[in-house]
Amino acid sequence: MAAVAEEARTTGLRPATAGRSPWALAWRRLRRNRLALAALGLFVLIVLLSLAAPLYAHDIAHIANPFQPNLNGKTILDGKTVPIMQRGGGILKLGETPIGPTGNLHHYFLGADNTGRDVTSLLLYGGRASLQIGISSAIICCVVATLVALIAGFFGGTTDAILSRIMDVIWAFPVILLAICISTELLTDTQGLRLGPFIIRASSLWVPTYIIAGIYVPYVYRPVRGQVLSVVNKEFVEAAIAQGASNIRLIFSEILPNVVSTVIVLLPLMVATNMLTESALSFLSVGVQPPNVSWGTIINDGQDLLYTRPWVSLAPGIMIVLTVLALNVLGDGVRDALDPRAKLRVD
């Protein structure tokens, strides 16, 4: 309420906005940002398409196992049965080239990859993996970073110094190199990664998820900690302390609600960043492991086909660009909606 009154005072808005919560105001601003809404719509569409991967593979393309190599398989092209892998011509007959886009949703719409698999099915399944890793790792990263930032910022002193230096150490490592080191170690451990009662197998999507989440914690930690430091000495916190509030209550009831908007702004941006990192790791073969596919692994598989079958790499590349673009625009929209400095413009 106080925030609304303050907003009315600074912006000169009519009392019509009075009585709305900050979140309602933010949502109202976001709804008015057509670009952000379009980005949201595009992102939702991509998510829905990815979720429909099994539907496409099994019911439209009629592929039992889209991850299995199909080098000796055949398909229909212009009404004729043709091999998926086509031998080179000429005198030497060098090379085996997978079939290109057929334009037929039922038969290799975007063509086949270097092991004869349907690129369209892989693209949709790859989207599931890329989105799952991007979103999950962003959530984990933001939650962990926020908790650490709350502790560091609230307690300050030695606690802050130690936690901040740990974050500095992680920050100082080249991200991709660090991820490659961790991935390689985990991949060769057949026992999998043990997290308490949970065991994560080397081929699990959770391996790249945790790696990416871990390496980006400092990137979220720093701005959130700064926000915590700016809030921790505010009057309402001092008032709560005077009322005898416990540290837990101070952190989660007084400080957290005042920094959460920063985290929310960062979340879509981190999803985008993490998806790019996942693609890079998978492209380097240390991210998503077979039989799973992601957009990064498909690009990697299409490397040797750039001359004759560029769509194998282009299609996932375009999907990455669209998704990251959508998330960045959405992130900007969320920031505009939540950032007080943007109020005048949005309203």
Place this chain on the structure above:
Amino acid sequence: MRQIAAKVVNLGAGKTLTGLAALTVIAMAAAGCGNSSGPATSPSTSTSSTTTAGHQGGTFTILANSNFGVADPAQNYTLEEWQLLIDTHDGLTTFQKVGGVAGTKIVPDLATSIPTATNGGKTYVFNIRKGIKFSNGQVLKPSDFVTTFERQFTVPGPTSFYSGIVGASKCSTKGCNLSKGVVANDQAYTLTINLTTPDPELMDQLALPFAFVVPASTSLKLTGNNVPPGTGPYMWKSYNPNTEAVLVRNPFFKVWSQQAQPNGYPNEIIEKYGLQVSDEVTAVENGSANEVFDQDAIPSDQLSTLNGQQYAGQVHVNTLTADYYMALNTQRPPFNNLQARQAINYAANRTADVKIYGGPSLAVPACQILPPNFPSYVPYCPYTTGSQTVWSSPNLAKAKALVKASGTAGDTVVVNGTTDQVGKALAEQMVSDLDSIGYKASTQLLSAGTQYPFIQNSANSSKWNVGYSQWFQDYPAQSDFLNVLLGCGTIHKNSDASPNIAAFCDKSINSQITQAEADESSNPSQATSLWTQVDHEMTQQGPWVDLFNPKQIDFLSKNVHGYEWNPQWYILIDQLWLSK
């Protein structure tokens, strides 16, 4: 020899003397071996100095995706540098520098002749040629060889090739004294090599670049990227791993043996690094470079662009004495069970594997250990339908029956492969083949540089069941496959240099290997048939799933002539000449 990654091989003791005959008559079974399938021209092996002079000149430019690492010839174990070192350095012996079958013949190089062994096969006395100078002007002396061999242990190189020399066992990186094993007489110009036990493959090993002579004044420590002077027609002007290697003419070189070290044609040989292979192909197509380094795998779809008539004279395909295979970990379930090993051999879809490598023009399906073109090679493929000699298709019914009989159905199997396109696709195909007969398989992909030592080291044995690998001959000897890769003596526990990846050891077969090596000098025909028997028995034991024997593409620019393909060194760079 691995194609890309360096390896260290311990050949182990126990070899017996073999006459050179067996090694020098590696009669290539296929008459076309060594010949290009393209219309390559082949200059006569007795090229006169007149014709040589006529074609001399120009700069021959090779494009390679990556450099060959440390350049010290005592340590480097890559074909990439070896193809250059044979033009800048010489050893006591060498493989005849010509194309085709004759290129496997051992001929004297800096020695005047191939000596006959004395002292029960343990002593060789070489007469060293006089009047030869290093590229720094220093005169070659027999004592230079002492330093050369000692450097093998102090640098160190793959010391196992020369571990049979007297005194070698006490050598280390801290020091080496081979005064009793390599005895030089600079007055008589002789060099005596004393061995602890007879070694039938010594002449081949002396022809490898590790034994290429360097001046006695060369540091016993690694020279890094500075290549010590040699005696060949070229010398190293520079080597920068980030940019290029440059070879220029050795002003002190004169031909002493046309067979061993003929003069080269180009005035300068440059190998440039860092381009993508697809860009290398484009550059050679455009004529801005002369050769795509022959170990750089041309992207499979770009291969199809080379099928055009316009490139017919520029593309050369040759069969390699090499295996691409999946080693089965015989030390742990399920592949410590013979029936399980045979089952996956029956199930492997080698047609698919060949397609992954680029199709039938670039690979031939194989079931047996020994590649074609060895005298002991007799086609044998029990793991297929129909004929027992040529692979036709998987026999899934038989494979499933064997899995059931073995009691291993449902076992989890980890297929360890490499992250490159071919390695990854082969691993995925193997997973598919294993799944099809009832196993629960998954891949474990590592970069090639990590993967090869990983699967060799027994400390990692519990982490994988099937390991992808490839083997290219070090020199043309059957033991380089049958003994080095599957003999009991090449299992080295907890070592990254244990080339018997499957850790396969069959005492009965191993005794036949020992016998075959012993027979090579006394009874070559008996040895040949014994090697055949060993090959077939090993194949029946299924320590590997042999996938295919690869072929190799050389792609040259239009203005390159005189292409020759040597089974040992592959393309002979300095024998190529450029039209003006």
